[in-house]
Amino acid sequence: MRRRLAGIAILGVLTFTTACGGGDGGAPDPADGPVTITMWTRAATQAQSERLVQAYNGSHKNQVKLTVIPTDNYQPRIASAAGAKQLPDVFAADVIFVPNYTSQGLFLDVTDRIAALPFKDKLAPSHMKLGTLDGRQYTIPHTLDLSVWFWNKDLYEKAGLDPEQGPKSLKEFAQHATAIQEKAGKDGKVHGTFFGGNCGGCYVFTFWPSVWAAGGQVMNPEGTTSLNDQPAMTEVFKIWREMYDKKVTGPTAKEEQGPTWTGFFPKGEIGVMPMPSTTLGAMPADMKIGVAPIAGPDGGESTFIGGDSIGVSATSEHADAAWEFLSWTMSDEAQVEVMAKNKDVVARTDLASNKYSAEDPRVVLINSLVAKGQTPYALRFGQTFNDPQGPWLRLAREAIFGDAAKVPQLNAEITKSLQQ
Template identity: 85%
Template sequence: MRRSLAGAAMTVMLALTSAACGGAEEPVDGPVTISMWTRAATQAQSERLVKAYNSTHSNQVKLTVIPTDNYQPRIAAAAGAGQLPDVFASDVIFVPNYTSQGLFLDITDRIAALPYKDALAPSHMSLGTVDGRRYTLPHTLDLSVWFWNKDLYAKAGLDPEKGPATLKEFAEQATAVQEKLGGDGTVHGTFFGGNCGGCYVFTFWPSVWAAGGQVMDAGGTTSLNDRPAMTEVFEIYRDLYEKKVTGPTAKEEQGPTWTGFFPRGGIGVMPMPSTTLGQMPADMEIGVAPIAGPDGGESTFVGGDSVGVSSTTKHADAAWEFLAWTVSDEAQIEVMAKNKDVLARTDLAGNKYSAEDPRVVLINSLVAKGRTPYALRFGQTFNDPQGPWLRLAREAVFGDVSRLPQLNAEITKSLQQ
């Protein structure tokens, strides 16, 4: 994928005579319609933003939603043909690759003029910055947090209003639910995606960060996943699995259905995407807590999408008008917060809609504390089911822990290719 993006970007650069500032702005009379692409994973939020913008602006946005699995190949093909849309979103993890290949327009000066520039989600902004130049804005955010089922806690003799404050407490509470309620096989203490590389990084890594540890070096080229900060987290989950607290299918769970178990009411406590809170059954009493390290702290994996103006656009001004609006007070409060989405700005965490639900305020407050790891080869190394990270994680939780140093070296090798 990296080679295809590199080749695509080179084609784009050769086709442009002014690559540094994007395609030449075409003079227009009257309103402009710009094109935007997004992946299906963020379709709902993108559609809401586009609909609201189109209803209040003379310029218009035509949105195309592409299946998530097909999104990266479509971007690469469009870049190679010099036919990128005016605006496109990307999983924030892949933004460093796109920016390094020149697919986004430099919008540093435009961002600097925003009065709330310092309140934009820091992790998203960091991954969209290369050599001090900025190329993207936060588009949608999805944070990893712990959900607990208050009804199951009460039945298990736990305090339903007190969730875990450490990973060790998480394990203790999950075990209590399993021991008290798990006899008939319909209730389990916890659950996780044990055969899903992306699930592991989204839910396990925050415990490492909360403990003050790291999973990679700052350049994203050296893996630190065989260090004590990570191995202690693995050990806690391994113990839960061996005690049959995690449910019988955790080892095989590949990702597509891992968030579907908690809403059914049979899981005591588990890491979940924050965006699923608004999709939970209305009658389910759910507590939300930050993910903690073994002995405390708190952090989160800040996922979601960033969005930028493509380097081939002919309508940079109209494209920027839309992007700037998406992070405005109006869009963030009346579109995103109104629908219980995580906000792209830290200064609006306690807005009038979020304030109605303390759990939403908590989730929004974590944006400033969470992290999004940087690595040009993140997808190939950590998301790919055939990649080295999943092999390491599965050995650490289900297999031979003596292999971790060797497998960690393979992760580093992948990151450096």
């Protein structure tokens, strides 16, 4: 999340254009012999991409040549390749930025191909929504990363809390975190909770689901008007500010820019905190961890559905072979035997419970949230919400650490940024 910077603005100066009619465009594949297609992905999804490509290459005549690009360099690389009409056959992209790519015509229209999939209505709805433009579909899910609450069962027990019952509301979350701070944090090493207080992406990933769970919204559907001064967001900020004021959040939260945001919980130093679901599989094997949906101040549940979407590039000369690979990545074989087997979130709602997730109720819960969470839409998301110099981070920091009276004015600045 912290790496979604303003580099997406590069797309605004692209002169790359393409016809997007029909739904099955692109040059035809050669009629004879296997085809090798090229694929790009950012380093953030390297592990999942490599596993999918390896499994596909081991079972198909056509082959995929994968290139992994450093996450910070990915958007400029895509922009440069698009301008030169040298995009790979398929490329993945942070789902938040997919609307920018579709509006620039970088992906092939695959509406008719998606319609032919027997599980077309089971694909992660938030990813499919952001890959749709003017009623046409251009991408499918590639990887999913959801925001959830993790709690340390040992620290819960030390604080006199029920280790098997996580928080069911944000207010209860604050109560649990405070109890842990007071009863288990006397040594100064353990803290009730933690958050990325100087990280715009961290805020949206972990705070916004509480707004959604409360029935609120952070933007209008068009992504052009900010609602971050409304009561739902105000209440969420208020609860987190009270935790910070009580020193429940740890001394470095205010300056945390993202790089070490998720590093303290695995060390057993944090009682309960919002985390990316993908970190579950990387936790110490002997650590007793509970997982709960992110709730609103008084209950409900939601999640920020992040991750990547993937599509066939508009200039691919191997559209059929490219689609064969992409459609296979959504198959039962790929989703269960590659993704679920490695504790990754599956991209199909009908596979939320499978033979691997059934071994861990936490994974079943995470998978079930795919149908309940949201991915916000805004063409200027990066510049507005992820840029460290953008207006969102200033608003969040004033709401938590500074003068909350400035929030309405700063919210107007967010709207101004979204409408540029």
